[in-house]
Amino acid sequence: MKIIVCMKQVxxxxxxxxxxxxxxxxxxxxxxxxxPDDKAGIESxxxxxxQFPGTTVTVLSMGLPQVDVAMRECxxxxxxxxxxxxxxxxxxxxxxxxxxxxxxxxxKLDFDLIICGRQAIDGDTxxxxxQIAEHLHLPxxxxxxxxxxxxxxxxxxxxxxxxxxxxxEVQLPCLITTLSELNAPRYxxxxxxxxxxxxREIQIWSLEDIKDTVDMxxxxxKGSPTRVAKSGTKEVKGAGExxxxxxxxxxxxxxxRLSVIHII
Amino acid sequence: MDFNLSKEHMLTQELYRSFAQNEVKxxxxxxxxxERFPTETVEKLARYGFLGIPFPKxxxxxxxxxLAYVMAVEELSKVCGxxxxxxxxxxxxxxxxIYENGTDAQKQKYLPDLLSGRKLGxxxxxxxxxxxxxxxxxxxxxxxxxxxxxxxNKIFITNAGPAEVYIIFAMTDKSxxxxxxxxxxxxxxxxxxxxxxxxxxxxIRASSTAELIMENCIIPKENLLGRxxxxxxxxxxxxxxxxIGIAAQGLGIGExxxxxxxxxxxxxxxxxxxxxxxxxxxxxxxxxHTKMEAARLLxxxxxxxxxxxxxxxxxxAMAKLFASEAASDVTRRxxxxxxxxxxxxxxxxxxxxxxxxxxxxxxxxxxVQKMVIAGGLGVK
Amino acid sequence: MxxxxxxxxxxxxxxxxxxSYELIGEARTLADDLGQSVVAILLGDKIADAARSxxxxxxxxxxxxxxxxxxxxxxxxxxxxxxxxxQERDPEIVLYGATAIGRDLAPRVxxxxxTGLTADCTSLEIDKETKDLRMTxxxxxxxxxxxxxxxxxxxxxxxxxxxxxxxxxxxENREGVITPFMVEYTPADQNVKIREVVKSTRKxxxxxxxxxxxxxxxxxxxxxxxxxxxxxxxxxxGEVSSSRANVDAGWIERDxxxxxxxxxxxxxxxxxxGISGAIQHLAGMEDSEYIIAINKNKDAPIFGVADLGIVGxxxxxxxxxxxxxxxxxx
Numbered sequence: 001m002k003i004i005v006c007m008k009q010v011x012x013x014x015x016x017x018x019x020x021x022x023x024x025x026x027x028x029x030x031x032x033x034x035x036p037d038d039k040a041g042i043e044s045x046x047x048x049x050x051q052f053p054g055t056t057v058t059v060l061s062m063g064l065p066q067v068d069v070a071m072r073e074c075x076x077x078x079x080x081x082x083x084x085x086x087x088x089x090x091x092x093x094x095x096x097x098x099x100x101x102x103x104x105x106x107x108k109l110d111f112d113l114i115i116c117g118r119q120a121i122d123g124d125t126x127x128x129x130x131q132i133a134e135h136l137h138l139p140x141x142x143x144x145x146x147x148x149x150x151x152x153x154x155x156x157x158x159x160x161x162x163x164x165x166x167x168x169e170v171q172l173p174c175l176i177t178t179l180s181e182l183n184a185p186r187y188x189x190x191x192x193x194x195x196x197x198x199x200r201e202i203q204i205w206s207l208e209d210i211k212d213t214v215d216m217x218x219x220x221x222k223g224s225p226t227r228v229a230k231s232g233t234k235e236v237k238g239a240g241e242x243x244x245x246x247x248x249x250x251x252x253x254x255x256x257r258l259s260v261i262h263i264i
Numbered sequence: 265m266d267f268n269l270s271k272e273h274m275l276t277q278e279l280y281r282s283f284a285q286n287e288v289k290x291x292x293x294x295x296x297x298x299e300r301f302p303t304e305t306v307e308k309l310a311r312y313g314f315l316g317i318p319f320p321k322x323x324x325x326x327x328x329x330x331l332a333y334v335m336a337v338e339e340l341s342k343v344c345g346x347x348x349x350x351x352x353x354x355x356x357x358x359x360x361x362i363y364e365n366g367t368d369a370q371k372q373k374y375l376p377d378l379l380s381g382r383k384l385g386x387x388x389x390x391x392x393x394x395x396x397x398x399x400x401x402x403x404x405x406x407x408x409x410x411x412x413x414x415x416x417n418k419i420f421i422t423n424a425g426p427a428e429v430y431i432i433f434a435m436t437d438k439s440x441x442x443x444x445x446x447x448x449x450x451x452x453x454x455x456x457x458x459x460x461x462x463x464x465x466x467x468i469r470a471s472s473t474a475e476l477i478m479e480n481c482i483i484p485k486e487n488l489l490g491r492x493x494x495x496x497x498x499x500x501x502x503x504x505x506x507x508i509g510i511a512a513q514g515l516g517i518g519e520x521x522x523x524x525x526x527x528x529x530x531x532x533x534x535x536x537x538x539x540x541x542x543x544x545x546x547x548x549x550x551x552x553h554t555k556m557e558a559a560r561l562l563x564x565x566x567x568x569x570x571x572x573x574x575x576x577x578x579x580x581a582m583a584k585l586f587a588s589e590a591a592s593d594v595t596r597r598x599x600x601x602x603x604x605x606x607x608x609x610x611x612x613x614x615x616x617x618x619x620x621x622x623x624x625x626x627x628x629x630x631x632v633q634k635m636v637i638a639g640g641l642g643v644k
Numbered sequence: 645m646x647x648x649x650x651x652x653x654x655x656x657x658x659x660x661x662x663x664s665y666e667l668i669g670e671a672r673t674l675a676d677d678l679g680q681s682v683v684a685i686l687l688g689d690k691i692a693d694a695a696r697s698x699x700x701x702x703x704x705x706x707x708x709x710x711x712x713x714x715x716x717x718x719x720x721x722x723x724x725x726x727x728x729x730x731q732e733r734d735p736e737i738v739l740y741g742a743t744a745i746g747r748d749l750a751p752r753v754x755x756x757x758x759t760g761l762t763a764d765c766t767s768l769e770i771d772k773e774t775k776d777l778r779m780t781x782x783x784x785x786x787x788x789x790x791x792x793x794x795x796x797x798x799x800x801x802x803x804x805x806x807x808x809x810x811x812x813x814x815x816e817n818r819e820g821v822i823t824p825f826m827v828e829y830t831p832a833d834q835n836v837k838i839r840e841v842v843k844s845t846r847k848x849x850x851x852x853x854x855x856x857x858x859x860x861x862x863x864x865x866x867x868x869x870x871x872x873x874x875x876x877x878x879x880x881x882g883e884v885s886s887s888r889a890n891v892d893a894g895w896i897e898r899d900x901x902x903x904x905x906x907x908x909x910x911x912x913x914x915x916x917x918g919i920s921g922a923i924q925h926l927a928g929m930e931d932s933e934y935i936i937a938i939n940k941n942k943d944a945p946i947f948g949v950a951d952l953g954i955v956g957x958x959x960x961x962x963x964x965x966x967x968x969x970x971x972x973x974x
Contacts, residue, residue: 016923073275073278127754168837168839170836191327228790254965
């Protein structure tokens with residue numbers, strides 16, 4: 001089985017803090033990580049590789065050169081190949097442009113299964129996976145919570161909804177999007193890390209490498225149907241009163257307030 | 265001299281840190297409380313290659329180097345001193361002497377299991393009458409046909425019990441003094457070999473420290489490590505390497521204590537302000553951090569020297585001397601900054617203080633380290 | 645010229661989902677600003693009767709596609725239908741609920757149509773000058789709000805976060821048009837096979853509908869203490885909810901999680917007990933009408949949004965409050 005996992009390196013948004021004076025985000029010093037939903041995708045690919053000897057797992061990412069360290073991490077976890085698509089004109093892409101560009105790269109590769117994380121913790125859109133599937137005319141199954149069965153030509157998946165789940169059988173080739181609840185990703189091994197840096201190469205692709213499959217009108221900022229008009233930190237609801245009182249005083253205060261706001 | 269970590273070392277640091285946070289830290293308090301050897305952790309350490317870091321792939325090692333190895337001991341020790349020493353004793357005191365002194369047959373036989381972590385290793389030198397005076401070995405080894413018969417006992421042996429492979433030192437010729445000591449590879453299953461009383465200790469309480477008893481213990485003659493009479497030299501060289509591991513353990517314990525303390529002082533309030541706002545707190549942390557940073561540089565430099573295959577004995581001794589004393593000093597001061605709460609088992613610093621102390625004692629007391637350093641200086 | 649505000653009305657088991665009514669309510673405001681109509685898209689099997697409900701909720705028209713293959717959600721049959729409608733009707737705007745269905749369907753359709761899609765919007769408005777749709781949404785883990793425009797492509801598409809927009813008051817006498825729409829399906833359209841549909845046996849807690857939420861954070865300490873919150877919630881006629889930490893720890897069900905990756909709620913009263921107030925949590929509850937916070941830590945960020953803050957131990961105060969309330973009643 002040939003598996004390609006799309007991976008995004010993201011700032012760890014759970015670690016982001018606000019500057020208490022300016023109210024803006026402190027972005028410096030925020031560690032960059034492999035997007036958690038993508039990491040689950042990598043782990044599920046590696047488990048399929050454990051199950052089916054001869055399976056190859058390739059990681060594909062579109063981003064800045066610094067994504068190199070995330071790609072090494074993927075190799076150190078056990079992935080076979082890593083392709084980093086990086087080029088200035090690709091920057092500023094919305095999900096249409098990102099998915100179009102990744103689809104163009106994927107068209108140059110052999111695959112049976114494409115795995116994408118459901119959503120990235122910075123963009124939070126969950127759009128790129130399904131859009132890639134559309135560009136490549138592949139069946140998609142998103143919100144995959146569990147891989148129930150795997151065979152060389154099909155998968156049986158547990159697809160999550162809020163109030164139910166579907167057991168879905170899908171023929172390969174197809175695209176799935178994975179939730180971080182899917183599994184607990186393995187750690188890198190020490191040997192894997194040394195190998196990743198000393199024995200392996202990250203393939204670096206530029207626009208030139210996908211020029212015959214890409215639609216130049218659909219890349220980067222210029223090729224993005226949507227754009228950010230403005231962004232900023234939220235206006236936080238202002239603080240009210242804060243009281244340091246004994247528990248009994250607290251209860252009195254609460255009873256009084258609950259009555260005032262017509263709860264009791 | 266480049267003081268920066270290479271990219272691969274930085275990535276291994278990330279691996280160690282996430283492993284330590286997620287797998288080791290949650291257990292640290294309980295295993296100490298229960299004096300329970302963390303078997304489940306050892307299995308995970310094995311799975312991710314932590315038990316064979318500085319050895320080549322050809323024997324089942326990870327193909328890393330000594331710097332990567334000591335960083336692992338450091339990061340593990342930051343959250344759990346016991347876990348750090350399990351890795352250190354196994355790697356430096358059992359795997360290394362076999363790798364450095366073994367015949368091809370011995371390496372083929374023992375290293376794959378040890379480096380993969382399928383088997384844990386230990387080192388038996390210390391005896392009731394031979395601690396710092398290591399030359400005073402009483403354990404005897406007599407060659408009888410195609411095997412040796414060992415008699416004697418060892419105490420204070422780290423990993424004793426869980427370990428299946430032991431490097432044991434014994435006198436093959438009592439008349440020769442240190443030149444009559446030989447080294448042996450002894451398997452736990454050897455007839456006449458048993459693990460005795462487990463020590464109840466002040467710190468690293470989950471580390472299995474016990475007595476080894478050899479009563480007409482029979483081992484194949486092929487298990488002589490190196491040549492007869494060369495055992496003392498092997499022991500000393502092995503301890504040189506082990507020192508860097510213990511230095512890394514002390515380093516980690518001290519750094520871990522400081523990290524916890526920095527967080528605590530920003531939460532704790534007295535006199536209507538966070539205690540982190542007091543200059544004493546800030547000055548103490550500044551001084552402690554500087555000390556551990558100095559220790560870190562000594563430890564990494566010693567590891568690097570070993571990697572460069574340069575003589576590193578004195579560097580290892582300085583690293584161990586400094587880092588261990590720094591760890592004891594820093595952890596004590598951290599408990600002080602916590603005040604009363606720091607003395608309770610609700611917070612980890614009292615455990616770190618108890619754990620730190622042993623680093624000044626085992627694998628060569630601070631006094632022994634000073635002897636090595638003075639020797640290196642040529643001061644007689 | 646693209647025209648009218650379309651809403652993908654989500655149904656499950658023939659029941660129109662709450663988010664569809666919220667979308668219609670919002671679409672009404674946008675359509676009024678544009679001087680245009682609200683058109684609901686309803687897909688399903690033998691679903692036509694439900695179309696009336698959408699008209700009553702504020703839609704001017706409901707386009708209905710009926711086919712057995714649309715009974716249970718499947719990406720391709722649904723995408724084909726919505727795409728066909730978009731091609732024929734040329735909407736100005738199409739809104740979907742940001743649900744497990746909407747977030748699978750909308751990107752597929754937007755890619756097929758080649759237009760922009762904005763995810764998980766919490767606020768929409770028509771720009772007074774350009775008449776473009778201004779779509780505002782949280783990003784960066786909920787740490788920032790971004791306003792997105794899709795100026796050169798139509799329709800402007802957006803998925804909208806459930807529980808945020810306001811539905812209109814229902815008017816059963818409201819007049820509207822129900823338009824059947826034909827889509828030709830072939831076996832190739834069923835490119836996955838649903839082997840089984842398993843519905844959650846436990847009735848999912850609907851914290852988004854509760855008027856009062858008593859919510860527990862890590863400061864609650866353990867699973868047992870949630871009983872204290874439940875008692876208070878019962879007294880106040882509300883529900884229990886939680887921040888993410890306790891859900892991850894397995895102390896309480898995931899459908900009670902409030903926050904960026906949980907649910908968004910706007911109860912009349914939100915009581916935050918032992919909740920520190922991380923941004924990811926605030927994102928889910930800061931629009932509550934009245935917020936009371938109880939936390940041992942005077943500097944907890946939750947106090948920055950609470951109308952009333954009490955520095956104390958919730959596990960001590962809550963049971964006392966419950967007792968006091970019982971006494972008043974009794």
